[in-house]
Amino acid sequence: MPEDHPPLPPPKPSPFEVGEWREIILALLCATATLFAIGALFLRDPKDAATLLSAIGLHVAGARAPAVLYCLARGLSPGWTLLFNFYIEVLIVFIAYYGFVLVVREGLESKILHIAAKQAEAAAQRHRSLLKRFELFGLFLLVLAPLPMTGPVSGALIGYLLNVKPWVTFSVVFSGTFVALASYVALGRVVLSRMIENQKGYQDEATLLLAFVIAGFTIYHVKTIGKWVEETVSGDAA
Numbered sequence: 211m212p213e214d215h216p217p218l219p220p221p222k223p224s225p226f227e228v229g230e231w232r233e234i235i236l237a238l239l240c241a242t243a244t245l246f247a248i249g250a251l252f253l254r255d256p257k258d259a260a261t262l263l264s265a266i267g268l269h270v271a272g273a274r275a276p277a278v279l280y281c282l283a284r285g286l287s288p289g290w291t292l293l294f295n296f297y298i299e300v301l302i303v304f305i306a307y308y309g310f311v312l313v314v315r316e317g318l319e320s321k322i323l324h325i326a327a328k329q330a331e332a333a334a335q336r337h338r339s340l341l342k343r344f345e346l347f348g349l350f351l352l353v354l355a356p357l358p359m360t361g362p363v364s365g366a367l368i369g370y371l372l373n374v375k376p377w378v379t380f381s382v383v384f385s386g387t388f389v390a391l392a393s394y395v396a397l398g399r400v401v402l403s404r405m406i407e408n409q410k411g412y413q414d415e416a417t418l419l420l421a422f423v424i425a426g427f428t429i430y431h432v433k434t435i436g437k438w439v440e441e442t443v444s445g446d447a448a
Contacts, residue, residue, distance in 0.1 A: 230308045237304035244301070261286060262294065269298045272361065278394040282402055292388075292395050299362050299387050303380070307366040314370075346374070346382050353386030362387045 251259040261284040268277035274295065281291040349372075353365035362383050369379030 230311045234308040279398045282398045306363045350386045
């Protein structure tokens with residue numbers, strides 16, 4: 211009689227057969243294409259290209275308000291400032307959200323995404339009363355607020371943890387993001403116009419002051435992120 215063999219495990223699906231993999235690969239391709247486009251822009255307009263790259267760096271650090279202010283200060287039009295910064299936030303949210311889903315569902319090993327998962331859980335616990343009381347509007351407010359452990363990425367991850375459907379999560383998160391960025395653009399235009407009007411004889415000083423403001427916001431956000439990472443790593447070691 212033939213020997214009985216245990217059934218073979220089902221083959222793992224191709225990454226392109228898993229929805230989350232398709233979405234994150236598409237987002238990464240868009241991000242790569244964006245970087246190539248900015249690289250090509252360097253040949254024609256190095257100033258604008260450097261502005262866009264710097265803005266991307268600020269967004270990655272979580273400093274979306276300084277990114278908007280920086281674009282305006284460098285001469286980018288309000289419309290393009292709003293659209294570009296919104297586009298970058300959308301890409302970051304898609305990459306973070308679907309990367310987070312792959313960590314949770316597929317067991318993808320990623321220290322950074324595991325840290326993001328823990329921080330999203332902590333944010334959900336911290337704002338439990340707000341989310342319970344206002345539900346989706348509470349999530350909208352979390353995305354809108356320029357505070358630590360808020361913003362579009364945190365909002366998207368919290369939406370997943372609350373079992374909100376992806377399209378609903380993205381609708382709320384991107385609406386809050388657009389409103390926040392539009393507010394920053396409007397406020398930034400007022401601040402810059404006042405500086406130009408009141409400091410016509412002190413352009414260098416005004417530019418230096420603006421640089422200090424942007425640097426201060428950026429350092430604050432980077433320190434906050436560093437603190438989260440340090441606390442998470444310390445917690446894992448303990």
